Amino acid sequence: MRSATSRHTSFCRLCASSCGVLLDVEDGRIARVLGDAHHPISGGYTCPKGRRGGDLGHGLDRLTTSVRRTADGTHEPVTVAEATGEIADRLRSIVDRHGPDAVALFMGTQQNFAALTPPMVRAWFKGTGSHKLFSTMTIDQSAKWVVAERMGTYLGGRQRFEDADVWLLAGTNPVVSGNGGDGDGAVVHNPSVTLRAARERGLRLIVVDPRRTETAALADIHLAPRPGTDAVLLAGLLHVILTEGLHDGDFCRRYVADLPALVDAIVGVTPAVVEDVCGVGADRVREAARVFADGRRGMATSGTGLCMGPHSNLAEHLVAALNVVCGRYLREGERADDRAVLTRQVPARAEVAPPTRAYETGFRSRVGGVRAIRGELPSGILADEILEPGPDRVRALVVSGGNPAAALPDRAKALRALRSLDLLVCVDPRMSDTARLADYVIAPTTMYERADHTAIMEPFFARRFAQFTPAVVAPPPGVVDDWRFFLGLAAASGQPVKFAGRILDPAAPPTSEQMLAMTAERGRVPFTDLVAAPHGHLAGDSGAVVGPATEEGAGHRLHLMPDDVRAELRAALTDQSVDVRFPMRLVVRRIRESVNSTGTRVPGLVPGGTNPARVHPDDLADLGIADGQRVTVRSVSGRLRAMAQADRTLARGVVSMTHCFGSVDPGDDVGVNVNELTGTDTGVQAINAMPTLTAVPVAVEPVTGGEDDEW
Numbered sequence: 001m002r003s004a005t006s007r008h009t010s011f012c013r014l015c016a017s018s019c020g021v022l023l024d025v026e027d028g029r030i031a032r033v034l035g036d037a038h039h040p041i042s043g044g045y046t047c048p049k050g051r052r053g054g055d056l057g058h059g060l061d062r063l064t065t066s067v068r069r070t071a072d073g074t075h076e077p078v079t080v081a082e083a084t085g086e087i088a089d090r091l092r093s094i095v096d097r098h099g100p101d102a103v104a105l106f107m108g109t110q111q112n113f114a115a116l117t118p119p120m121v122r123a124w125f126k127g128t129g130s131h132k133l134f135s136t137m138t139i140d141q142s143a144k145w146v147v148a149e150r151m152g153t154y155l156g157g158r159q160r161f162e163d164a165d166v167w168l169l170a171g172t173n174p175v176v177s178g179n180g181g182d183g184d185g186a187v188v189h190n191p192s193v194t195l196r197a198a199r200e201r202g203l204r205l206i207v208v209d210p211r212r213t214e215t216a217a218l219a220d221i222h223l224a225p226r227p228g229t230d231a232v233l234l235a236g237l238l239h240v241i242l243t244e245g246l247h248d249g250d251f252c253r254r255y256v257a258d259l260p261a262l263v264d265a266i267v268g269v270t271p272a273v274v275e276d277v278c279g280v281g282a283d284r285v286r287e288a289a290r291v292f293a294d295g296r297r298g299m300a301t302s303g304t305g306l307c308m309g310p311h312s313n314l315a316e317h318l319v320a321a322l323n324v325v326c327g328r329y330l331r332e333g334e335r336a337d338d339r340a341v342l343t344r345q346v347p348a349r350a351e352v353a354p355p356t357r358a359y360e361t362g363f364r365s366r367v368g369g370v371r372a373i374r375g376e377l378p379s380g381i382l383a384d385e386i387l388e389p390g391p392d393r394v395r396a397l398v399v400s401g402g403n404p405a406a407a408l409p410d411r412a413k414a415l416r417a418l419r420s421l422d423l424l425v426c427v428d429p430r431m432s433d434t435a436r437l438a439d440y441v442i443a444p445t446t447m448y449e450r451a452d453h454t455a456i457m458e459p460f461f462a463r464r465f466a467q468f469t470p471a472v473v474a475p476p477p478g479v480v481d482d483w484r485f486f487l488g489l490a491a492a493s494g495q496p497v498k499f500a501g502r503i504l505d506p507a508a509p510p511t512s513e514q515m516l517a518m519t520a521e522r523g524r525v526p527f528t529d530l531v532a533a534p535h536g537h538l539a540g541d542s543g544a545v546v547g548p549a550t551e552e553g554a555g556h557r558l559h560l561m562p563d564d565v566r567a568e569l570r571a572a573l574t575d576q577s578v579d580v581r582f583p584m585r586l587v588v589r590r591i592r593e594s595v596n597s598t599g600t601r602v603p604g605l606v607p608g609g610t611n612p613a614r615v616h617p618d619d620l621a622d623l624g625i626a627d628g629q630r631v632t633v634r635s636v637s638g639r640l641r642a643m644a645q646a647d648r649t650l651a652r653g654v655v656s657m658t659h660c661f662g663s664v665d666p667g668d669d670v671g672v673n674v675n676e677l678t679g680t681d682t683g684v685q686a687i688n689a690m691p692t693l694t695a696v697p698v699a700v701e702p703v704t705g706g707e708d709d710e711w
């Protein structure tokens with residue numbers, strides 16, 4: 001007899017794309033995930049990991065109960081209530097002895113795909129009084145924060161991809177990552193179709209990437225610089241645009257304080273210099289600059305390939321300078337870029353928020369005097385915050401939807417730090433590397449077991465759109481929604497929790513649906529309308545326009561070339577040092593089958609199951625390495641073993657691997673973790689302590705018989 005199947009509408013919550021899906025449920029389990037062809041944004045698109053959403057929820061390694069570490073180091077089941085009480089007691093005793101700054105929070109990627117989790121996690125953390133807030137942003141694209149702090153921000157809004165006629169993507173591969181830059185949605189949804197359609201309507205696409213990526217394959221112009229040299233390339237593009245007078249003089253006059261300083265800084269960065277430093281032909285640099293400047297609308301946006309490089313803050317600053325110089329922002333009276341449906345729209349104004357360098361006054365860590373930026377300490381110093389002695393040393397760490405054991409630079413140090421904590425709590429549906437080291441692992445619901453809406457993802461949608469989903473399958477009885485755990489923890493710690501403007505009663509908390517409705521109160525769609533639209537709600541144009549500058553704001557200007565940025569440019573121009581021991585460059589690479597560590601352990605999902613070191617076949621031949629042979633990859637910080645894989649899409653001299661693979665358990669066959677090769681001693685950015693995670697100097701050597709045993 002066949003079991004009954006029911007079909008449900010929902011959206012996937014593994015990445016920012018939030019693709020609409022149809023779920024076939026059999027015997028209370030997700031049997032099949034299909035793209036929702038009626039979804040107005042994703043149009044039926046799903047990716048390989050999204051289609052395995054059922055296995056992610058029901059897989060063998062799914063935690064169906066919370067666990068607690070026992071004296072012998074193994075984990076035993078514990079109820080959430082009991083765990084919460086014990087955690088609160090242990091936190092209290094740590095705070096009593098060492099003060100609130102001994103408690104830290106790490107917010108990971110997956111907490112951001114549940115609308116209720118981030119506000120509740122922050123509400124709990126605020127009540128602790130600690131300054132030790134960390135997130136993945138500071139091992140990702142916090143260079144964008146640094147730019148706003150040093151340059152300022154134009155408040156009229158950015159030009160959008162949807163009506164652009166030119167776009168430059170640097171160090172991002174949205175066809176795979178659904179990213180595309182700047183967090184406000186260059187190419188997030190159904191990326192390949194979106195890019196092809198844009199090109200058909202006439203958009204010219206420029207891609208800057210040392211690999212001929214899936215995105216670069218669709219480009220009109222593909223520039224493949226030497227990894228880590230993007231800042232010089234961008235300075236060269238600015239050189240061509242400014243010396244040929246292709247810039248938007250009107251926009252610069254109105255909103256820029258120091259155009260002459262920029263011109264002066266880049267005047268020597270000629271296309272010939274770019275050719276020398278970056279390995280991109282001078283003519284190609286001129287052509288790309290002219291094509292970009294010739295467009296009427298469209299921006300330069302960037303991703304991890306720039307934000308993780310050795311001059312990331314500078315490179316990101318020059319991306320922004322390119323947009324400013326070409327005036328790629330919305331002017332007074334233009335239709336505003338208003339994406340708010342469930343959230344409150346901040347009115348757009350044709351004025352500048354000046355640079356404030358607020359990080360100069362942020363909480364100061366005893367580790368290198370690094371300061372908090374936007375209320376967060378950089379994750380690049382988290383391990384040192386735990387390991388280095390001092391009165392406010394971090395002794396307790398709570399991890400929400402993240403896997404710092406896999407994600408932090410200098411893996412050996414990160415693991416040492418996590419192991420040395422007095423208390424490590426991890427909220428994770430799987431026994432991740434971090435969970436394995438934890439004293440308590442709280443087992444939360446997974447995406448199709450919880451109600452949700454798209455408020456957090458709103459800025460990414462190409463049109464004003466919002467979607468609600470109910471829980472589609474019942475969670476295992478032992479698990480809890482993330483937000484409920486954090487509300488419970490606050491209550492057990494005697495901290496009141498303010499949420500959406502009211503104090504919650506932890507003894508009688510609202511339902512998830514009520515909480516979701518509360519968070520959407522300031523939005524423009526009645527929650528009941530949202531619930532009644534299973535494929536989501538398209539809100540239509542709001543009619544908002546960019547308003548005039550305020551009297552005060554009219555005097556503010558953007559600063560394109562402050563002295564510290566200028567010094568960084570000088571350093572980038574002279575940084576041609578090649579360490580002969582490490583002649584190749586390891587670069588970042590995301591794959592469709594996993595999102596960070598999620599997916600790396602789903603059987604059969606990642607082809608080959610491992611994380612090969614991809615190298616150009618001619619480099620392999622020069623190194624005497626066969627395709628498929630085991631190799632050692634070394635850097636100044638460490639070494640790893642991987643399988644070599646020939647890859648013709650790569651520029652010569654480049655090694656490309658994926659992050660967040662590997663396991664603390666040597667018995668697991670899930671590839672290797674690239675953070676064996678990254679460090680926090682060299683290549684660390686000023687201000688945000690961002691480590692170098694791409695363009696890492698490495699050497700690749702063959703492993704010859706028997707050597708594996710000595711490893």
Ligand SMILES: Nc1nc2c(c(=O)[nH]1)N[C@H]1C(S)=C(S)[C@@H](COP(=O)(O)OP(=O)(O)OC[C@H]3O[C@@H](n4cnc5c(=O)[nH]c(N)nc54)[C@H](O)[C@@H]3O)O[C@H]1N2
Nearest residue numbers: 108109110136140401402403404407427428432596597659
């Ligand atoms: N060398 C190198 N290092 C890198 C990078 C790189 O490119 N190279 N990339 C960096 C970047 S950009 C990032 S963002 C970080 C990633 O760092 P993290 O965000 O810390 O890593 P993830 O693997 O995404 O961790 C997400 C965890 O959440 C769990 N999870 C899944 N669903 C849920 C849920 O519903 N609730 C809860 N509570 N947990 C859930 C998953 O099982 C997983 O363990 O890594 C950084 N590190």
Ligand SMILES: Nc1nc2c(c(=O)[nH]1)N[C@H]1C(S)=C(S)[C@@H](COP(=O)(O)OP(=O)(O)OC[C@H]3O[C@@H](n4cnc5c(=O)[nH]c(N)nc54)[C@H](O)[C@@H]3O)O[C@H]1N2
Nearest residue numbers: 171172173177179227228303304305587590591594595596
């Ligand atoms: N499928 C999938 N999607 C994801 C994720 C995932 O793990 N898998 N992770 C999510 C997260 S946390 C993030 S932060 C985003 C990131 O999204 P993206 O920034 O788009 O990340 P990648 O796809 O790794 O693309 C980075 C590109 O930079 C190139 N690159 C490397 N080094 C350099 C360099 O020195 N210069 C230049 N110009 N390019 C360089 C690489 O070849 C690569 O093509 O993706 C998100 N989406």
Ligand code: SF4
Nearest residue numbers: 012015018019047050
């Ligand atoms: S993981 Fe795949 S299916 Fe899910 S939202 Fe992201 S792109 Fe869409």
Ligand SMILES: [Mo]
Nearest residue numbers: 109136140141
């Ligand atoms: Mo990320």
